[in-house]
Amino acid sequence: MDTLYKKKALFIDRDGVIVIEDQIDSYERIIYMPHVFEALREISRLTDYELVMVSNQDGVGTPSFPYESFAGPAERIFSTLRGEGIVFDDVNIDYSLPADNCPGRKPGIAMLSGYMDGSYDLGLSFMIGDRLTDMALARNLGAKGIWYTDSSESIPDELEGTVALKTDSWLEIASFLTLGVVKGERKSSVKRTTSETDISLDLSLDGTGQGHIHTGLGFFDHMLDQLVKHSRCDITGSVEGDLYVDEHHTVEDTALALGSAFLSALGDKRGIERYGFEIVMMDDTAATVAIDFSGRDELIYDVDFTLDYIGSFPTELFRHFFRSFSSAAKCNIYISTTKGGNSHHTAEAIFKAFARAIRHAVRRIPGDESISSTKGVL
Numbered sequence: 251m252d253t254l255y256k257k258k259a260l261f262i263d264r265d266g267v268i269v270i271e272d273q274i275d276s277y278e279r280i281i282y283m284p285h286v287f288e289a290l291r292e293i294s295r296l297t298d299y300e301l302v303m304v305s306n307q308d309g310v311g312t313p314s315f316p317y318e319s320f321a322g323p324a325e326r327i328f329s330t331l332r333g334e335g336i337v338f339d340d341v342n343i344d345y346s347l348p349a350d351n352c353p354g355r356k357p358g359i360a361m362l363s364g365y366m367d368g369s370y371d372l373g374l375s376f377m378i379g380d381r382l383t384d385m386a387l388a389r390n391l392g393a394k395g396i397w398y399t400d401s402s403e404s405i406p407d408e409l410e411g412t413v414a415l416k417t418d419s420w421l422e423i424a425s426f427l428t429l430g431v432v433k434g435e436r437k438s439s440v441k442r443t444t445s446e447t448d449i450s451l452d453l454s455l456d457g458t459g460q461g462h463i464h465t466g467l468g469f470f471d472h473m474l475d476q477l478v479k480h481s482r483c484d485i486t487g488s489v490e491g492d493l494y495v496d497e498h499h500t501v502e503d504t505a506l507a508l509g510s511a512f513l514s515a516l517g518d519k520r521g522i523e524r525y526g527f528e529i530v531m532m533d534d535t536a537a538t539v540a541i542d543f544s545g546r547d548e549l550i551y552d553v554d555f556t557l558d559y560i561g562s563f564p565t566e567l568f569r570h571f572f573r574s575f576s577s578a579a580k581c582n583i584y585i586s587t588t589k590g591g592n593s594h595h596t597a598e599a600i601f602k603a604f605a606r607a608i609r610h611a612v613r614r615i616p617g618d619e620s621i622s623s624t625k626g627v628l
Contacts, residue, residue, distance in 0.1 A: 256371035260299035260427070261362070261387070262338075265307075266380035267398050269327060273308075275319035277326055284458055285435075287334040289420035292432045299427070300339040302365075304377070304387070306356055310345040357386035365391070376414065378423065385409045396423055421456055433521070433614065438514035442507045446499040448490040453511040455612050457484025465489040465500055469563040473601045474504075480605035483612075485511075497567060505571045509578025512543075516612065519543060524622040526611030530603040535591025537599035541607045542582040545628045549576045552586040553600065557593040565593060568600070 265271045268290075270281045293299065310320045328338065342361040346352035353360035356379075365372065377388035378396040386409065388395035394414040397405070405413050415426050425434035436455040443449070451463070459482040463474040466489070478485045487507070491500030516522065527540045549572055555565040576583045585604070587596050621628055 256374075257369060258299050258371055259302050259365055259375040259393075260293070260297075261302045261304045261375065261377040261391075261393065263377075263379035263381070263384050263398075264303055264305040264327070267378055268331075271380065273315060274323045274327075275315060277323055280323055280327060280330075282330075283420060285420040285424075285456065287331075287336065289424035289432065290331070290336045291334055292424050293427050294336055296428045296431055299375070301337070302340045302342065302362075303338050304342050304356065304362065304379075304384075306344050306346075306383075308345075309347050310343075356381075356383045357390055359387065359390050362391065376427070382406065382409065385413055388412050396426070398423070419454075419456075436515045436517065436612075438511045440507045440511045440514070442503060442510070444503065446492050446495075447503040449487065449503055449507045451485065451487035451507050451511050453508075453515050454484040455512075455515050458482060460484045461486040463487040463489065463504070465504055466491065466493055467497055467500060467563060469561050469597075470497070470501060470504075473597060476598060476601040477508075477605045477608075480602045481608045483608070497564060498570070501567045501571050502574050505574035506578045509575040509581075512579045512581075512608075512612075516543060518621070519628045520621055521614050521618040522622065523611050523613045523615060524628065526607035526609065528603045528606040528610065530599045530606065532595040532599040532602070533592065535588050535596045535599050537585065537587045537596065537603040539600065539603035539607045540582075540584040541604070541611050543579070543611055543628065544582050544623075545580050546582060547576040547580050548582040549573045550582075550584045550586075553596070554587070554589055555593045555596060556590060560593050560597060565597070568597060572604075 262268065265274065268283060268286055270283065272279050274280055294301065307320060309315045311317045344352060344355045344361060346355050352358065372392040375393040376396050377384055377393055378398060379385065380398045385395040385397055389409060389412040395412045397413050397416045398418060399416060400418045405416060415423065417423060419435040421432065421435040424432035438453050440451045459479045461478050461484050463471065463485060465471055489500055489504050491503065493500060525542050529536060529538045551569050551572060558565060572583055572585060585600060587600060
């Protein structure tokens with residue numbers, strides 16, 4: 251058959267790729283991977299790949315994994331995907347155990363013999379999986395592999411020519427398969443080492459609010475947890491500071507590292523909202539925060555704390571934190587609060603409002619590639 255008219259397949263594992271790795275024998279165990287709906291929907295819309303599920307489901311039909319326990323959750327997964335506009339053209343599931351040495355069990359290709367009849371261009375097809383057996387299946391098919399795993403894993407020498415992409419981001423997979431039409435995950439890593447602090451940070455703007463930044467300052471860590479959770483950015487980091495001097499260098503350099511990470515992850519800022527605004531009330535206080543990723547730094551800070559310290563943390567350092575973040579992220583920040591509230595509540599309301607303002611400002615506008623400025627640059 252002429253290569254021009256051959257079909258292409260996107261072979262996709264299920265557990266560890268579409269849903270978390272688990273024996274999914276109940277509805278409660280169905281947990282979807284971040285951005286999988288968005289990515290697969292766009293891949294389906296923008297490409298001509300057929301979607302083919304290829305999954306090992308160890309021992310389905312045995313007493314420890316009755317077929318009835320498998321079937322209901324499996325259909326729920328497919329029905330949810332269909333509801334998101336994602337339809338699989340074919341489903342291939344091997345129920346054997348590893349000791350059975352079944353030829354249809356990955357990396358065996360017996361289940362997929364129909365794709366080797368010449369009607370598919372397997373050289374332009376991909377296998378997406380979280381295990382090396384998935385990559386070996388791709389090799390055995392003559393396809394390429396997309397290894398859904400974190401960056402710490404190394405590609406074995408025998409699979410170097412097979413693995414075309416190694417990532418733990420569905421947005422990156424979608425970007426790869428759509429030749430950049432779908433934008434990849436916006437990430438950055440910052441390493442900042444001085445005589446006063448040693449900081450490592452990893453940031454994803456397109457996360458789900460996971461992570462923790464450890465600074466050694468309990469209340470400050472609590473506020474940074476609010477930033478992570480309510481911005482819905484994934485941020486992990488460690489800060490070693492000269493706390494034997496005082497808190498100042500640790501707070502300042504953490505803010506500078508965070509600001510640098512946001513500036514890097516935003517890139518040229520195409521398609522983002524740019525502006526964010528939020529009011530958060532917390533019991534006896536309310537905080538208003540606005541942010542503009544304008545390319546210019548400015549801080550307007552209208553905040554009075556009733557206490558000089560929250561626990562052992564000096565409240566004067568919050569102004570310096572936001573001033574330093576603004577400088578490194580090249581953004582304008584406005585913060586104001588009601589007067590006389592509980593200082594813990596005031597600080598927490600500020601950080602929650604700040605985080606939610608960031609969430610709005612960095613949001614991508616679907617289909618928009620423009621810069622939100624009449625200058626054409628931010």
